[in-house]
Amino acid sequence: DVQLVESGGGLVQPGGSLRLSCEASDFIFSAYAMHWVRQAPGKGLQYVSGISGNGRNIYYADSVRGRFIISRDNSKNTVFLQVSSLRPGDTALYYCVKDDYHDSSGQSYYNGLDVWGQGTSVTV
Amino acid sequence: QAVVTQEPSLTVSPGGTVTLTCGSSTGDVTSGHYPYWFQQKPGLAPRTLIYHTNNKHFWTPARFSGSLLGGKAALTLSGAQPEDEAEYYCLLSYPEGRVLFGGGTKLTVL
Numbered sequence: 001d002v003q004l005v006e007s008g009g010g011l012v013q014p015g016g017s018l019r020l021s022c023e024a025s026d027f028i029f030s031a032y033a034m035h036w037v038r039q040a041p042g043k044g045l046q047y048v049s050g051i052s053g054n055g056r057n058i059y060y061a062d063s064v065r066g067r068f069i070i071s072r073d074n075s076k077n078t079v080f081l082q083v084s085s086l087r088p089g090d091t092a093l094y095y096c097v098k099d100d101y102h103d104s105s106g107q108s109y110y111n112g113l114d115v116w117g118q119g120t121s122v123t124v
Numbered sequence: 125q126a127v128v129t130q131e132p133s134l135t136v137s138p139g140g141t142v143t144l145t146c147g148s149s150t151g152d153v154t155s156g157h158y159p160y161w162f163q164q165k166p167g168l169a170p171r172t173l174i175y176h177t178n179n180k181h182f183w184t185p186a187r188f189s190g191s192l193l194g195g196k197a198a199l200t201l202s203g204a205q206p207e208d209e210a211e212y213y214c215l216l217s218y219p220e221g222r223v224l225f226g227g228g229t230k231l232t233v234l
Contacts (some may be wrong), residue, residue: 026167037225043227044225045215045225047211047215079131095170100172109221110221112175113162113172113215114175115222116169116170118169119169
């Protein structure tokens, strides 16, 4: 079964930074875009960022562009989200999500959302 | 910026049928928005139920179906079970890669 395991969350002061990680297993990692979606306490879901399989194409939601950086290491089957200049409004559970399209070209940063991890909590 | 709208809450009787909808402030929802539906139970991660308007994953119970209805994406639950009580979110894709969730529908089976 596909597994996504997030880590790196924690309690941080406003203006601080964290590096979230998501280790994936049981699928050809480099052939799938990967995504981060967040959920503030008691609130709905917000799409944060996506990265193509080859790591060259990236999308950020307006609310995080310029503060968050998504990246991936295909040799380690891991996707990262560097979250910086954190604000209280960034407090949320951050989910790692696998794309649902096997993209042999590795170029597309979004096709759809498939399997979700359990999330890692960020409190600012 | 576009806003994706869902009913805040709905109630269905056990064994009954209910339809949840997903609208867009920019106009009719079409297959080109590639609608998705997700189910989230308290304390758990979301689970993808429906992709690209009406396609199911192998784990999606047969009683759930997706469609386009009256200019909106729709999720219909036929034969509701107590375990279907959850929050349901839709997701739409827009030009320039923008991806937006609806605010969610809290479904009560009562």
